Amino acid sequence: MKLKQALKNKLTKKQLSLVRASFDVVGTIAIIEIPDELIKKQKIIAKEVLKLNPHIKTVLKKSGIHYGEYRRQKMVFLAGVNTKITEHRESGVRILLDVEKCYFSSRLGTERLRIARQIVPKEEILVMFSGVAPYPLVFAKNTQAKAIYGVEKNPVAHDFGERNVLLNKFWEKIRLIKGDVRLVVPMIGKKFNRILMPMPKTADEFIPVALRVAKKNTIIHFYDFGREEEFRGIRKKIKKSCKQLKKKCRILRTVKCGNYSPGVYRVCIDFKMV
Ligand SMILES: C[S@@+](CC[C@H](N)C(=O)[O-])C[C@H]1O[C@@H](n2cnc3c(N)ncnc32)[C@H](O)[C@@H]1O
Incomplete structure (x- = not known):
């Protein structure tokens, strides 16, 4: 809801209704989904995600579904630090990975x-x-x-x-x-x-x-x-x-x-x- 609120003056009502407010977080990377209709606004959306979530340093966009034997997923860089490598913390352990070259689900x-x-x-x-x-x-x-x-x-x-x-x-x-x-x-x-x-x-x-x-x-x-x-x-x-x-x-x-x-x-x- 916060994301939609922040985008209120930057997107039309129709565009706002298409924004996916939830996203995956792996370490300091947010992985968002952008419907085709919002491609022209994707950088604006990504910058708002960064602004609203101080622990997030990079915003990537999912591009397509998991593919191939290695179950990887293509990602497009949108905002913040340009990297696909991050360290995720879970249940007391540190998990370093490249979110594009390896399968991982937080x-x-x-x-x-x-x-x-x-x-x-x-x-x-x-x-x-x-x-x-x-x-x-x-x-x-x-x-x-x-x-x-x-x-x-x-x-x-x-x-x-x-x-x-x-x-x-x-x-x-x-x-x-x-x-x-x-x-x-x-x-x-x-x-x-x-x-x-x-x-x-x-x-x-x-x-x-x-x-x-x-x-x-x-x-x-x-x-x-x-x-x-x-x-x-x-x-x-x-x-x-x-x-x-x-x-x-x-x-x-x-x-x-x-x-x-x-x-x-x-x-x-x-x-x-x-
Ligand atoms: C759905 S992912 C699960 C990865 C991991 N267990 C996790 O939960 O993050 C499936 C993994 O199996 C690997 N894989 C696919 N076929 C395999 C095979 N024949 N032998 C070993 N690993 C394989 C893929 O590269 C991928 O990393």
Whole structure:
């Protein structure tokens, strides 16, 4: 509301109604959305965002959706300090990243803590698709896990992950490996107490890889996108994959952990191998 108020004398009523008042904040960067109709006014809007939020130093605009295997998103610089690199703080950890070259969502902080709260001392955890390592870092800081492994294919995200491990001094707890989970995970030579699969849309392709390193009682956190009425189908897909591999699992819970688009949720299915 404050943003719309500040823009009152700079935009027409129609333009004002199109302004998206909420935006993502990653470290000192605000990532805003500008509808096509407001492109000519985007710098004015960005400057107001800077003025109203003293902790924000840079304003970028989302350009298109997440694309490709690395789930990156193009960003256009609008105002402030011209950079795409920032340090985000969450749950006691520092996360350095390039918001354009790596996937990261500050909105998933609550979800990371939800999982952290389930972790019991001495767990060995595998985070598939670890990105710049937010899950491993939050777990290392907030739990008594024994070891956390992360596997990430995007070399830039992996490198930021390594820097973050050093920055937070977690080199004894976290081991990050660069590469494709299909190749890397079987080579780790370990079975895990907990496995995370934060790769909505395609995570089901990787269930066989996860099950190879799961054991009795391993808990798997499987992410997908879907409407509420599709959640049952997602659970069925998991059960079917387990059955095909002659394994049994028990669904523990289905948790909505964000919105993908109107009516479509990011959902996490927690299931346990039995
Ligand atoms: C949705 S992002 C999640 C990143 C991170 N866990 C987070 O929450 O910020 C998925 C990540 O998986 C990585 N990725 C995609 N395919 C992969 C594969 N076959 N093996 C390893 N990583 C992969 C992408 O580069 C991307 O960083």
